[in-house]
Amino acid sequence: AQSVTQLGSHVSVSEGALVLLRCNYSSSVPPYLFWYVQYPNQGLQLLLKYTTGATLVKGINGFEAEFKKSETSFHLTKPSAHMSDAAEYFCAVSGTGANNLFFGTGTRLTVIP
């Protein structure tokens, strides 16, 4: 069965500090993993995705994530937080058939000036 667990519904960091958002997944097939960002009152926008190949994936706005099969994790990081990073972040795993996504419950990131 496909599922995603995001630890921490709210994360606060200071501007310039490291951002770490955690995601663990369960998948009955080789997983394809996604991170999406949602700004207030907007739809979701893809940050990055892992399909196959390199396990360290770089995305937009300086974010990256590392796929660790042994830990069933796909944590999102950014070395230095910016005020514009304040948003809600969703991790998702692809379903076993068509392009259906199973989302985590989301992590709201607050950046403190």
Place this chain on the structure above:
Amino acid sequence: NAGVTQTPKFQVLKTGQSMTLQCAQDMNHEYMSWYRQDPGMGLRLIHYSVGAGITDQGEVPNGYNVSRSTTEDFPLRLLSAAPSQTSVYFCASSYSGARTDTQYFGPGTRLTVL
């Protein structure tokens, strides 16, 4: 390209009323889907379509109907609205429906059922 568009942005219904949420995309995508977003629950798949004339149920299909008569449009129908259907609804599309495809999301429709 307008991408994925949704109308209306906001809607208030009374229990038992029906309505259709509209979704359109201009990217010639084969795959389209509807999700609902509820606080603390992330997004959950309602229905999806892998091409015109083909639809299937997702995780939470009860109370919703869909059809796909064209590649561009994928409306979501609420036949008899219930307060439990108060939510934010997102339509999404992707090129082919392959598991690796990126899904592109619309701006959402915020629905309140009284």
